[in-house]
Amino acid sequence: MIKAIIFDLNGLFIQSPKLSDRFSEEFKVPTEDFLSALKEIMDKVRMPSAGGAFDYWKPYLDKWQVKISEEEFFDFWFGAEKEFHEAVELAKRVKERGMKLFILSNNFSERANYYKKNFLFLDIFDKIYYSWQTGFVKPNPEAFNNLLNENNLKSEECIYFDDSKVNVETAKNLGIKAFLFEDIEKFKNTLTALVII
Numbered sequence: 001m002i003k004a005i006i007f008d009l010n011g012l013f014i015q016s017p018k019l020s021d022r023f024s025e026e027f028k029v030p031t032e033d034f035l036s037a038l039k040e041i042m043d044k045v046r047m048p049s050a051g052g053a054f055d056y057w058k059p060y061l062d063k064w065q066v067k068i069s070e071e072e073f074f075d076f077w078f079g080a081e082k083e084f085h086e087a088v089e090l091a092k093r094v095k096e097r098g099m100k101l102f103i104l105s106n107n108f109s110e111r112a113n114y115y116k117k118n119f120l121f122l123d124i125f126d127k128i129y130y131s132w133q134t135g136f137v138k139p140n141p142e143a144f145n146n147l148l149n150e151n152n153l154k155s156e157e158c159i160y161f162d163d164s165k166v167n168v169e170t171a172k173n174l175g176i177k178a179f180l181f182e183d184i185e186k187f188k189n190t191l192t193a194l195v196i197i
Contacts, residue, residue: 002177002195003157004100005091006147008138009107009128011163012181013088014119016081026076027066045108046131053108078114086184088121094195095124103128104147104160106137127151138162139170159194161187 007013020034037060045053054070061068068076095101103122105112107130115122122128129147136143148155155175162168163181171178179190 001157002099002159004102004126004151004153004159005094005191005195006102006104006144006158006160006171006176007091007125008162008164008167008181009103009105009115010081012161013084013091013103013121014081014115015084019077019080022076022080027064029064029066033064042106042108043137046106046137048132048135050108050132053110074110074114078111078118083119083121084184087187088124090184090188090191092121092124094191097195099195100151101125102147102151104138104143105129106131108132138164138167141170141174144171144174144176161190 010016020031020038023029023034024031037057041053041056041060044050045056050056052070054073057073061073091101101124103125105128109130109132112128112130112132129143131137131143134143134146136146138144144155144160147153148158156177158176160168160171160176160178161181162171162178165180168178168180177194179186181187
């Protein structure tokens, strides 16, 4: 019996244009340079001991001659992120059926704090597991095991949705019914088939 649904956050309930494309357009930073910096920085700031994320960005911004304050930088980044209303409404309907809902997200503190203030729909989830708090970054299986153990759940009692193939495969390998989030219709059809909504 399915008792819980675990969701990724970004790319599913919160969507936005690619930050690398926006930075290229606004500040003329080459996409490949930005993506290289983004990967290096995100690998660090998603962990509990990281400290302030802007401190990691500042040397790159200086190198690219991008004159922007910390507040302006995060406003530029997070301001383009929008709630995907249709996905949220489906999650609410599942919640009304008595299903437990969780978020499992690789994220850093500044972004999570912005989400808490600006995306009130996050209140529908029983708990949000951010990597910067847990220390477990997907696709590390321990990110999933930590959530399962803390909530006395077995893998076969859970469904998982993510827009990352590697994260979906990790969940499947643990025995979780996992699905790639591609579009809202497939998402709705899968939820309908597995959990009556």
